[in-house]
Amino acid sequence: MTTSAKIALVTGGSRGLGHNTALALARKGIDVILTYRKEKEQADAVVADLESQGRKAAAMQLDAGDTASFDAFLARLSDVLKQTWNRDTFDYLINNAGFGINAPFASTTEEQFDSLMNVHFKGVYFLTQKCLPLLADNGGIVNLSTGLTRFSFEGSSAYAAMKGAIEVLTKYMAKELGPRGIRVNVVAPGAIATDFGGGRLKATPALQAHIGSVTALGRPGQPDDIGGVVAALCTDELGWVNAQRIEASGGMML
Numbered sequence: 001m002t003t004s005a006k007i008a009l010v011t012g013g014s015r016g017l018g019h020n021t022a023l024a025l026a027r028k029g030i031d032v033i034l035t036y037r038k039e040k041e042q043a044d045a046v047v048a049d050l051e052s053q054g055r056k057a058a059a060m061q062l063d064a065g066d067t068a069s070f071d072a073f074l075a076r077l078s079d080v081l082k083q084t085w086n087r088d089t090f091d092y093l094i095n096n097a098g099f100g101i102n103a104p105f106a107s108t109t110e111e112q113f114d115s116l117m118n119v120h121f122k123g124v125y126f127l128t129q130k131c132l133p134l135l136a137d138n139g140g141i142v143n144l145s146t147g148l149t150r151f152s153f154e155g156s157s158a159y160a161a162m163k164g165a166i167e168v169l170t171k172y173m174a175k176e177l178g179p180r181g182i183r184v185n186v187v188a189p190g191a192i193a194t195d196f197g198g199g200r201l202k203a204t205p206a207l208q209a210h211i212g213s214v215t216a217l218g219r220p221g222q223p224d225d226i227g228g229v230v231a232a233l234c235t236d237e238l239g240w241v242n243a244q245r246i247e248a249s250g251g252m253m254l
Contacts (some may be wrong), residue, residue: 007081007090008234010062010126012097014043016194017144020227021094022046028231033080033090035062035097053120054064057083062099065118067126074130081134090135092234093122095143095166100196102155113158120162125169137180143170144231145188145245152251163188167245169227174243183242185233190249216248216251225250 002037005198008025012018013034019042020033032050036059043059050057058080062073081087098120125145128239135141145167149159160225167186174184193209201207201220211220229248 001083005085006087006092007033008089008092008094009033009035009077009090009131010094010096011035011062012037014046014059015229016126016196017189017192017223018094018096018224020237021096021230022050022227023053023056023176024149024159024227024231025234026050026053026057026166027094028235029055029092030092031056031229031232033058033060033077035064037063037097050214055237062097062245064123064127065096065115067118067123069085070127070130074134077131078134089134089139091136091139093128093131093135093139093141094254095141096230097123100142100156100159103156103158104201105157108158116158116162120159121165121169124166128173132151132177134253135182140234141177141184142172142175142230143167143184143186145228147190147247147252148248149188150247161166169191169218170245171243178242183233185241185243186245187230187233188245188247188249189226189228190215190221190247192223192226194223211252214253215249216254219250221250 008030010022013022014036015061022034025032026174047057047059054171063069103112143166145163148156149164149167170184170186212218226248
């Protein structure tokens with residue numbers, strides 16, 4: 001293995017869309033550092049899978065909603081880069097970590113609101129900020145949003161509002177990081193059958209049928225529908241795509 005491979009940092013890479021993204025990046029010849037909050041065994045299994053494909057990989061613990069922990073995380077990240085890759089920088093940041101809360105607007109609590117904000121907006125804002133010294137020039141950032149910023153389903157007001165903020169932030173990141181050649185885009189998945197939000201879609205055939213009925217391609221999404229989109233944004237082929245919202249929903253709610 002040469003040290004010339006690009007390196008991506010994927011937050012929340014131990015499961016779901018983050019896991020799928022890590023695998024898709026590996027298929028494009030990109031090495032991966034993934035973060036996990038509690039699922040160390042799952043994260044280690046993903047690392048082993050990536051290594052079996054000939055990539056270098058590492059897993060690091062991170063609570064993406066705990067901004068007070070970010071300085072220590074960045075110090076550890078710097079050590080991992082030097083020890084594993086003999087590098088001081090990485091090339092792509094994938095802000096994927098997240099969770100869902102389904103609660104009506106009228107009864108969403110301040111605690112629920114803050115927990116969503118800390119992970120989906122404040123955490124993304126300040127983790128990205130703190131990563132800037134380690135993010136290589138001419139690299140890229142991909143933020144994860146949701147189709148729920150374009151269409152609405154009851155119970156997602158706080159979550160969708162945080163993702164709407166991320167979509168605006170993406171444009172500002174692209175504008176201010178452009179002089180360094182860093183591209184910043186946002187991928188907005190539609191309804192995806194994973195364990196996200198308690199796995200409600202994955203476990204509910206009636207909900208799957210409803211989603212299929214309002215989607216042009218006739219079915220809910222799967223993780224394999226998303227990871228490749230994120231990984232593609234980390235390639236030279238899409239090197240002129242910047243500050244864009246790319247919805248990957250199969251044509252939901254057209």
